[in-house]
Amino acid sequence: MNEEDLNEALHDVIVRSGPPPSMDPARALEQARRVRKRRRATWAGLAVVPLVVGVTAGPALVTNLTGDRSVGQMVAGGPGTPSVFPPSASTPPVSTVAPTTAPKTRKTGDPWPEGQVDRTATTGPRADRAVALMNELTSALPPGFTSPDLKYPSGDPMRWPQSQYASNDGEPDYWEYSASIPVQKDNxxxxxxxxxxxxxxxxxxxxxxxxxxxxxxxxTCAVVDVNGKKVGVVTAKTGGDYDQWAAYRYADGTVVFVAQAKKNDRTDKAPLTQPVYTARQLAELATSPKFKISS
Structure with missing residues (x-):
């Protein structure tokens, strides 16, 4: 890796570290952890490429060097566990305008897609999809839980959607949509x-x-069967950002994660006394079509 590559990588980390215009440290920390994990995997793989070239007589085949992300620990719920899906609240329609085609394979120096100034899409169809995802997550809350418009001491909202162009150099173009909401019960x-x-x-x-x-x-991870769909559910060790999360990959390659935590960092509110969902309910959410965004 030369100096120019290093500068590009550092710049990429900076622009991915959080959704503008917010400067909320908690959100930036979450984004940085994702970037760090992806970068480590990519750089480790790149170190192997010269060895492959040295022993191959023809063009070298460089496989994808980064793995998919996963979700937290989960234990399957017992018989009679109620369905996780209450009637959905009305959600503003998402724009169906086709976005500009992004590069098929990301290369150093490529402009950001669709006229963006960095990875994050703050307006347009991409941003609309992240807002819709946040609304769907809110509408899926079980009775007794709410998601008020709370703010951190810094003034940043605890409810935030984000859409970002997620491809690194050498990867096909793909997007990542996320939504985080506070969940309140009994203060x-x-x-x-x-x-x-x-x-x-x-x-x-x-x-x-x-x-x-x-x-x-x-x-620790358990595989939960949801109507024939195999969902990985992880229950985290202490000290992580989330207590439990579920992950599901669709046949077309779309991946959905749903995570929960009883504690919301940097607030003066006491943590919840119970998880919002059972392990099985969390797995059901991960397989719900309402959270699948494939474009």
Whole structure:
């Protein structure tokens, strides 16, 4: 890696570290952890490329060097567990205007797609999809839980959507849509996150391997069957951003993660006394079509 490559990588990390215009440290930390994990995997793989070239007589085939993210630990719910899906609240229609085609393979120096100034789409159809995702996550809350418009001490909202162009150099273009909301019950506050990644050309993998690639932390994983769909559910070790998360990969390559935590960092509110969802309910959410965004 030369100096120019290093500068490009550092610049990429900076622009991915958080959704403008907010400067909320908590959000920036979450984004940075995702970027760091992807970068480590990519740089480690690039170190192997010269060896492959040296022993191959023809063109070298460089495989995708980054793995899919995973979600947190989960334990399957017992018989009689109620469905996780209450009637959906009305959601503003998402724009169906076709976005400008992004580069098929990301290269150093390529302009950001669709006229963006960095990775994050703050207006247009992409931003609309992230807002719709946040509204769907809110409408899926079980009775007794709400998601008020709370703010951090800095004044930044705890409810935030984000859409970003997620491709690194050498990867096919793909997008990542996420939504984080505070969850309140009896003046106690936790948080939920939904994240949908469009098909990125990476191969299918074991549900637990997928789930353990999530940037929220590490833990133990169980595979939960939801009407024939295999979902990896991780229950985290202490100290992570989330207590539990689920991951599901569709046949077309779309990946959905749903994560929950009883505690919402940097607030004066006490944490929730119970998880918002059971493990099975979390797995059901990960397979819900309402969270699948494939374009």
């Amino acid at each position: 106690r506050v936790g948080k939920l996150l939904a994240l949908s990644t469009t098909p990125n050309g990476k191969p299918a993998t074991d549900p637990c391997k997928l789930a353990k690639g999530f940037w929220g932390g590490t833990g």
